[in-house]
Amino acid sequence: MLKRFSLEPSRIALNLAVLLIIALWTFPTAGLLISSLRDKNDIAASGWWTALSSANVNKKTHLKDMVDQVEKDGKFTISGNVFEGADAVSGKVSAFGTKVQAPGENAAGASAALDGGQSLVVNPDGSYVLSSPTAFTADNSGIRVFYIASQPPRFTLDNYQTVLFSEGIGRSFINSLTVTIPSTIIPILIAAFAAYALAWMKLPFRGLIIAIIVGLLVVPLQMSLIPLLKLYNAAGTFMGAPSKTYLGIWLAHTGFGLPFAIYLLRSYIAGLPKDLIESAQIDGANDFKIFRRVVLPLCFPALASFAIFQFLWVWNDLLVAIVFLGSGPDQLVLTGKLNALLGSRGGNWEILTASAFVTIIVPLTVFFSLQRYFVRGLLAGSVKGG
Amino acid sequence: MTAQILYAFITVILGVGGCFGYFYGSNWLLDKTFPANANNDASAVRNLRIQGNIRPWLFLGPAMLLLSVYLIFPVIQTIYLSFHDRAGDQFVGLANYKWAFYDDQFRLSIFNNILWLAVVPALCTLMGLIIAVLTDKLWWGNLAKSLIFMPLAISFVGASVIWKFVYDYRGAGQQQIGILNDVVTYFGGDPQVWIALPFWNNFFLMAILVWIQTGFATVILAAALRGIPEDTLEAATIDGAGPFKIFYRIMVPQIYTTILVVWTTITVLVLKIFDIVLTMTNSQWNTSVLANLMFDWMFRGGGDFGRGAAIAIVIMVAVLPIMIWNIRQANAEQKGH
Numbered sequence: 242m243l244k245r246f247s248l249e250p251s252r253i254a255l256n257l258a259v260l261l262i263i264a265l266w267t268f269p270t271a272g273l274l275i276s277s278l279r280d281k282n283d284i285a286a287s288g289w290w291t292a293l294s295s296a297n298v299n300k301k302t303h304l305k306d307m308v309d310q311v312e313k314d315g316k317f318t319i320s321g322n323v324f325e326g327a328d329a330v331s332g333k334v335s336a337f338g339t340k341v342q343a344p345g346e347n348a349a350g351a352s353a354a355l356d357g358g359q360s361l362v363v364n365p366d367g368s369y370v371l372s373s374p375t376a377f378t379a380d381n382s383g384i385r386v387f388y389i390a391s392q393p394p395r396f397t398l399d400n401y402q403t404v405l406f407s408e409g410i411g412r413s414f415i416n417s418l419t420v421t422i423p424s425t426i427i428p429i430l431i432a433a434f435a436a437y438a439l440a441w442m443k444l445p446f447r448g449l450i451i452a453i454i455v456g457l458l459v460v461p462l463q464m465s466l467i468p469l470l471k472l473y474n475a476a477g478t479f480m481g482a483p484s485k486t487y488l489g490i491w492l493a494h495t496g497f498g499l500p501f502a503i504y505l506l507r508s509y510i511a512g513l514p515k516d517l518i519e520s521a522q523i524d525g526a527n528d529f530k531i532f533r534r535v536v537l538p539l540c541f542p543a544l545a546s547f548a549i550f551q552f553l554w555v556w557n558d559l560l561v562a563i564v565f566l567g568s569g570p571d572q573l574v575l576t577g578k579l580n581a582l583l584g585s586r587g588g589n590w591e592i593l594t595a596s597a598f599v600t601i602i603v604p605l606t607v608f609f610s611l612q613r614y615f616v617r618g619l620l621a622g623s624v625k626g627g
Numbered sequence: 628m629t630a631q632i633l634y635a636f637i638t639v640i641l642g643v644g645g646c647f648g649y650f651y652g653s654n655w656l657l658d659k660t661f662p663a664n665a666n667n668d669a670s671a672v673r674n675l676r677i678q679g680n681i682r683p684w685l686f687l688g689p690a691m692l693l694l695s696v697y698l699i700f701p702v703i704q705t706i707y708l709s710f711h712d713r714a715g716d717q718f719v720g721l722a723n724y725k726w727a728f729y730d731d732q733f734r735l736s737i738f739n740n741i742l743w744l745a746v747v748p749a750l751c752t753l754m755g756l757i758i759a760v761l762t763d764k765l766w767w768g769n770l771a772k773s774l775i776f777m778p779l780a781i782s783f784v785g786a787s788v789i790w791k792f793v794y795d796y797r798g799a800g801q802q803q804i805g806i807l808n809d810v811v812t813y814f815g816g817d818p819q820v821w822i823a824l825p826f827w828n829n830f831f832l833m834a835i836l837v838w839i840q841t842g843f844a845t846v847i848l849a850a851a852l853r854g855i856p857e858d859t860l861e862a863a864t865i866d867g868a869g870p871f872k873i874f875y876r877i878m879v880p881q882i883y884t885t886i887l888v889v890w891t892t893i894t895v896l897v898l899k900i901f902d903i904v905l906t907m908t909n910s911q912w913n914t915s916v917l918a919n920l921m922f923d924w925m926f927r928g929g930g931d932f933g934r935g936a937a938i939a940i941v942i943m944v945a946v947l948p949i950m951i952w953n954i955r956q957a958n959a960e961q962k963g964h
Binding site for chain 1: 631632634635638639642643646647650654658663678679682683684686687689690691693694696697698699700701702704705708715758761762764765768771773774775776777778779780781782783784785787788789790791792793795802803804805806809838841843846847850895898899901902905906909918921922925932935936938939940942943946949950953954957958961
């Protein structure tokens with residue numbers, strides 16, 4: 242135990258190695274999150290990794306010209322602020338100069354002597370005073386000034402506002418929920434009953450049915466797409482209904498999720514103590530009652546595991562959604578929308594990063610809050626023979 | 628939008644209610660038709676036996692129906708379609724497979740798929756194993772594992788956006804906003820359009836899947852590592868085995884089956900890989916894989932279901948050995964009970 246906290250070089254190296262791997266793993270996501278909160282001009286101008294430090298930017302501006310001069314006590318002054326103007330930035334001036342070779346010649350607040358007895362002061366807040374003993378003329382006013390401004394990091398929620406309300410991400414969010422929630426709930430119940438039957442009830446061909454379900458676990462989704470598409474089209478024509486409906490995709494996700502659901506729940510339910518089931522049987526309870534009263538409450542952890550899996554899988558699915566749902570705003574789910582945005586808004590990183598973060602925030606929340614069940618399901622699903 | 632939420636809500640209630648209704652109703656009907664508390668013992672016993680014969684099928688019914696419609700029937704239908712023409716009417720024998728064999732795009736997809744299969748499962752398992760071993764002895768190991776595990780919750784499309792940003796390209800001399808090109812230019816290299824580099828772009832796409840799946844491998848392998856008896860490790864340490872020797876002489880052999888399971892699970896996933904290629908390159912720059920090729924043939928020019936089905940069968944055949952192995956494992960496990 243003591244060894245854990247010792248400062249041997251090998252321990253330090255170990256910690257550093259793990260830190261490095263973690264940095265490598267989290268950097269891409271961090272980049273997405275930080276970028277989505279930045280101003281869209283900033284995203285295009287500098288890397289997201291510079292977002293947290295105040296950036297020093299070199300800028301130039303033209304001071305006001307002779308029409309703005311004020312005469313007072315025989316001295317002529319022009320005053321203003323370098324941050325005013327078309328491509329102005331905000332921030333804090335650290336230095337300024339009038340020559341392109343030396344843009345930071347003078348510290349902010351100091352007075353710089355210019356030609357013809359003029360002097361210029363640029364304060365940190367950007368205000369400046371240009372003074373001269375003689376009246377300004379067209380030749381010696383409106384001069385160029387260079388300055389170095391340090392900009393504090395700027396963060397904004399504007400990108401989120403844009404994608405949620407004018408890019409259609411908000412609508413797609415609702416569509417995704419519409420697809421996901423029923424597709425998660427429906428298979429649980431169906432699978433739980435089937436799993437109980439396969440675990441504890443006497444029935445012929447039980448081994449065969451289990452073998453088929455295990456086999457179906459790895460059947461590529463691609464195998465099902467063409468026949469189901471044909472089936473849906475035929476059913477749609479037959480009933481005079483559209484072939485792309487939410488009902489259609491719920492059933493599809495239920496069907497595709499069932500093998501894993503039954504497999505996971507069966508191995509859990511089969512592991513319940515035999516005495517429990519038998520004593521309930523002796524008490525005269527039939528299987529329906531045993532399932533409802535005894536088994537269902539006990540297999541809550543397994544149900545939760547599966548629910549998380551199915552939720553993540555359906556929420557993150559793209560293929561099933563683009564095959565079984567339309568691409569109109571009333572049916573396009575988040576993954577499909579994001580894919581469409583990648584095509585149409587390829588260079589607009591403020592749109593893409595914010596949209597992507599909206600799509601991943603739900604699974605990440607589910608993941609971090611219910612990680613325990615997720616891991617348990619993962620272990621049960623893959624280590625036990627699968 | 629409100630209408631949609633309402634519609635969704637009502638259908639959830641109806642669907643779930645329907646499920647409950649079915650299970651309650653059918654069981655109630657069974658109990659009523661063959662009452663267990665019948666007048667005489669003989670008929671009660673007979674009724675109980677009939678109940679016992681019918682009830683499992685009531686439980687299994689909906690699942691079997693859905694599995695048949697959504698998986699079993701389609702598999703058979705796809706096999707059938709793969710021997711038929713684009714609309715599925717005319718029998719064409721092996722023509723679709725023959726076409727595939729000579730089609731450049733198909734060959735490229737097979738080649739890319741094999742490349743993915745060779746790299747991704749191996750890299751994920753290896754990285755997972757290394758991270759599992761490294762974090763095993765750290766007091767903040769669980770936090771570290773969570774962070775590496777996190778991408779598993781992110782959709783392939785979301786991950787593609789994340790990585791497209793990493794790979795973003797600006798012309799030489801401009802400020803790079805993609806971190807990879809920034810690092811490359813920092814060390815004096817030229818910025819590259821990573822996802823358009825012939826051949827190597829495949830590896831940049833694979834990196835995304837490795838990033839996602841390493842967490843999976845880590846968690847499974849870490850659990851297996853914890854299962855190794857402490858005594859074994861202590862004995863090896865006392866015998867003077869160094870950390871590397873312990874790793875490949877004791878740890879790896881002990882968790883060999885788990886490594887195999889992780890490997891095959893990721894292999895199955897890689898065979899079906901679709902979203903990443905679609906969103907990153909849409910099969911351009913020679914990155915096509917089988918699933919994407921199949922998708923193209925499903926919809927391109929009104930769709931050619933025969934060719935699409937033939938490609939699906941190729942994916943299926945590749946999965947078949949794993950499927951058979953799984954079934955044998957499951958059967959062995961059942962006999963063991």
